[in-house]
Amino acid sequence: MRGQPAWELLLPAAGAPARQRGRSLQEALREAVRTGLLAAGTRLPSSRALAADLGVSRGLVTEAYEQLVAEGYLRSDRGSGTWVGGAARAAAPGVRDLAPRPPGVRVDFHPGTPDLSLFPRAAWGAAQRAVLAELPHRRLGYPDPRGLPELRAALAALLARRRGVVADPERLVVCSGVAQATTLLGLALRARGHTSVGIEDPGSPEHGRLFAASGLETVWLPLDGEGLVPGPLAASGVRAVVVTPSHQFPSGIAYGARRRAELLDWARAVDGFVLEDDYDGDFRYDRAPVGALQGLDPERVAYAGSVSKSLAPGLRLGWMLVPEALLDEVVERKRTMDLGNPVLDQAVLARFVTGGGYDRQLRRCQRAYRERRDALVTALDRHFPGTEVTGIAAGLHVIARLPPRHGPTARFLERARAAGVSVRPLEDHGTARPSDGAVRLVIGYAHLAPAEIARGVELLAEALRDSGRPDGGRQDGGRQDG
Numbered sequence: 493m494r495g496q497p498a499w500e501l502l503l504p505a506a507g508a509p510a511r512q513r514g515r516s517l518q519e520a521l522r523e524a525v526r527t528g529l530l531a532a533g534t535r536l537p538s539s540r541a542l543a544a545d546l547g548v549s550r551g552l553v554t555e556a557y558e559q560l561v562a563e564g565y566l567r568s569d570r571g572s573g574t575w576v577g578g579a580a581r582a583a584a585p586g587v588r589d590l591a592p593r594p595p596g597v598r599v600d601f602h603p604g605t606p607d608l609s610l611f612p613r614a615a616w617g618a619a620q621r622a623v624l625a626e627l628p629h630r631r632l633g634y635p636d637p638r639g640l641p642e643l644r645a646a647l648a649a650l651l652a653r654r655r656g657v658v659a660d661p662e663r664l665v666v667c668s669g670v671a672q673a674t675t676l677l678g679l680a681l682r683a684r685g686h687t688s689v690g691i692e693d694p695g696s697p698e699h700g701r702l703f704a705a706s707g708l709e710t711v712w713l714p715l716d717g718e719g720l721v722p723g724p725l726a727a728s729g730v731r732a733v734v735v736t737p738s739h740q741f742p743s744g745i746a747y748g749a750r751r752r753a754e755l756l757d758w759a760r761a762v763d764g765f766v767l768e769d770d771y772d773g774d775f776r777y778d779r780a781p782v783g784a785l786q787g788l789d790p791e792r793v794a795y796a797g798s799v800s801k802s803l804a805p806g807l808r809l810g811w812m813l814v815p816e817a818l819l820d821e822v823v824e825r826k827r828t829m830d831l832g833n834p835v836l837d838q839a840v841l842a843r844f845v846t847g848g849g850y851d852r853q854l855r856r857c858q859r860a861y862r863e864r865r866d867a868l869v870t871a872l873d874r875h876f877p878g879t880e881v882t883g884i885a886a887g888l889h890v891i892a893r894l895p896p897r898h899g900p901t902a903r904f905l906e907r908a909r910a911a912g913v914s915v916r917p918l919e920d921h922g923t924a925r926p927s928d929g930a931v932r933l934v935i936g937y938a939h940l941a942p943a944e945i946a947r948g949v950e951l952l953a954e955a956l957r958d959s960g961r962p963d964g965g966r967q968d969g970g971r972q973d974g
Contacts, residue, residue: 598912599948603889603936637827639666643842656783673796673812678706680821690733694922719747731764744883772887867942875953888938911955
């Protein structure tokens with residue numbers, strides 16, 4: 493007993509209310525074994541002696557011993573007493589938080605991160621209270637795996653109005669974000685005999701990881717200023733691709749009309765499919781957003797989106813409009829994966845959309861993010877004159893090409909880390925490597941206040957000045973390392 497009698501570990505349990513005393517005694521003994529306070533091989537007092545020490549009935553102690561013997565925490569040898577068994581192992585101490593948070597960072601320009609302080613707590617809370625008051629009891633049962641009918645109807649109307657899609661509520665599946673939509677589509681394609689899928693280069697590495705989890709290989713396909721290049725796509729042998737045509741991630745281009753038509757012609761020719769990840773589709777600052785690709789051919793394009801940028805990624809709510817040929821397989825995969833998304837969350841979102849709260853939230857985010865994009869462009873122009881910001885005025889990030897004197901990229905990133913600034917190079921998002929030696933950065937801004945944005949860019953500039961010549965004294969024009 494590690495130098496102390498057993499009853500001292502169990503006194504709090506013995507003092508519990510009479511109806512709870514037996515269960516409390518069992519829980520206290522179980523926890524003492526789990527944590528190692530009662531080590532394996534320790535002999536416990538007899539039930540009579542322990543009951544007398546604790547001031548409880550012998551029956552309570554006997555019942556506790558018998559229960560923990562049955563569970564494997566204790567062992568009892570006839571005639572030789574009760575002992576702590578060796579089956580239990582102490583759990584690792586503490587509860588880890590695996591949410592991505594870079595340590596020691598003063599300013600984090602991570603792309604694709606929304607401002608969570610803009611989440612409409614009051615309006616969302618009002619919608620929750622209304623739903624809890626009005627939702628019939630029967631609706632708390634297992635839902636249609638596609639999602640609540642009222643949410644599918646609300647989203648179909650919203651997407652048809654805002655994004656120009658062909659939105660049949662019967663073919664809309666509520667998902668846990670675009671990530672699950674991608675996985676579901678990958679599983680459906682795999683079931684149809686697909687072995688590979690094309691992804692944009694540069695693009696999101698997450699697409700490749702999600703399709704790999706579905707058993708599909710991924711093929712990087714090059715982009716130009718209009719979108720996926722037709723020749724390499726046709727030669728790749730894939731019959732499915734994932735694209736971000738409204739605001740390509742990370743290059744920031746919008747697919748041109750001719751390239752959209754060529755992409756759909758390819759899908760029809762190979763009897764294939766396109767997954768349209770409508771990344772940042774609602775956030776265009778210089779004009780109305782270009783309509784979704786899916787509206788041109790809903791039988792070849794699966795359209796996916798979510799509230800991760802407009803509300804919060806932690807809600808894990810998204811949707812996919814599925815081509816008829818893939819619908820049954822996608823719905824069955826959704827059913828076996830999780831039986832559907834939480835009913836209350838779906839009902840709240842449906843009310844939020846139909847009541848106009850979602851449109852108001854989008855307008856609020858658009859105003860804030862446009863202001864922050866302007867602040868970033870201004871700060872780059874001030875501290876890094878000659879920087880070229882590419883891509884359309886949209887989304888939650890920009891591509892910034894710094895003048896070649898600030899290269900090579902590896903050295904620039906090293907100085908940024910030393911200054912406490914986290915920033916991502918374009919090279920992290922594909923296979924292409926620039927030959928001009930210029931530093932190309934993917935800079936997210938939506939989650940930062942304008943003052944934080946200005947401070948982060950200033951810290952980068954100070955780090956370069958403090959290190960001497962931006963190119964480290966080299967005369968080779970900043971050749972790319974490695």
